[in-house]
Amino acid sequence: MSTMQDKRQALDTDYELLYHPDIPGRGEFIRLVFEAAGVRYADIANEDQANYELVQQTCSPESTGDADGNPPPFAPPALKIRGAGRDGKDLVISQTPNILLYLGSKLGLIGSADHHLYYANQLTLTALDLANETHDTHHPIAVMKYYEEQKDAALIRSADFRETRMPKFFSYFERNLKSNESEGRGKYLVSSKLTYADTTLWQVLDGLFYAYPKEMASRSKEFPLLFDTFYPAIKAETWLQDYMNSGRRLQYSDGLFRRYPELDRQ
């Protein structure tokens, strides 16, 4: 249990995150952008479980949108931004990479030149693809069924994931760090400063260290810029250290990143 005094009081914020309570999940990519920018946000279902009804209402499979003219989301996370919608009403947007694009642009986490936005965005999309493929290792057949019902397929899929997909993705990120080394010094993917691609990739790697500890212990030796420079350098940034010490950072459990030892390297 986190102590209530550790929870950020966010009543004065323009931003409300609408997501499931208690898991980092896809909401964590969005939280990290706020934390990196030092901008207050309301994580409504974690601040008060009663608010989860509002999340479910907004993302209801019956909804045809809200009274402010916003269309319905497909699924959480969604983000409400005060006054940014039609005629100064609240704006509600959804889809993790779309929310990151919005916040990255508004909060200055997109590098320094115009075209850096598209570099940051493509890296973010690929990091989120890796997160989705991680999810699919424990749910290869049907997202609504239990892991135990699809364990045989999960064993085959996770072996393929560890042996072919992980190194393919890690090589891509390593080569991107290399491509930007003169500016980013192995620490930043785009330009010479933090972008939402860095925060997103960092979270995916951190989730993989939780889910696949043995595989990651071995793989991390193969990609030095990614694992000896990028991952620890982002982790050491003051904002991330402050966040991890704040009580706001949620523990991994049965979300996107799950630890099933039988799926890890044996």
Added chain:
Amino acid sequence: MSTMQDKRQALDTDYELLYHPDIPGRGEFIRLVFEAAGVRYADIANEDQANYELVQQTCSPESTGDADGNPPPFAPPALKIRGAGRDGKDLVISQTPNILLYLGSKLGLIGSADHHLYYANQLTLTALDLANETHDTHHPIAVMKYYEEQKDAALIRSADFRETRMPKFFSYFERNLKSNESEGRGKYLVSSKLTYADTTLWQVLDGLFYAYPKEMASRSKEFPLLFDTFYPAIKAETWLQDYMNSGRRLQYSDGLFRRYPELDRQ
């Protein structure tokens, strides 16, 4: 074989699409945006198979970027834009939704208000998620293995896809059309004009009609705005009719959308 005189001569264009030849695949989402905007583009590997080497070079798993300072792509499609990169050099970007975001913004396919971009982008991301899930029905276990090696898992996954995922996605798009009905009249997802969300969703539906003809014949009765208004109305637009009659539109085969009758409704 398509006749060469049908191929658009695109030597004078600022845009080069780098993608696999002969299949619509993910490249088709990008082609449709150019076709809708009436903007010339070079589809380099389809105009001359010899150019495919350039695509493979750009997306090589060894590349650490190009001489113009562009980072390496993860996989095709990529897009080269003349003069839009660092110091007026060529810009190379990748990831389908990132390329669509770029082109949608540059070519005026993002609606009429500032926040419409984020509505169009979230709908596009969800349509592409549906396309990815369609791909995963024939490759549920390992993307690099043959369909025949994962057919048992494909039968289970495609049943779940048809029974739970398709209606969930279709309901979402139907409710978005409903939410925007006063402006879009069931024909457009965002505002009162064509956006890249419309072209992308249309292509996913068209691919699904190819891959799952029986399931679609039945499902299409459940979502009237989507299938009686949106799909035929976009198909009837002059630019799309012209494109389909041009010889440039590629046939479906063994790409993202595949027709395996055993995976369809029985």
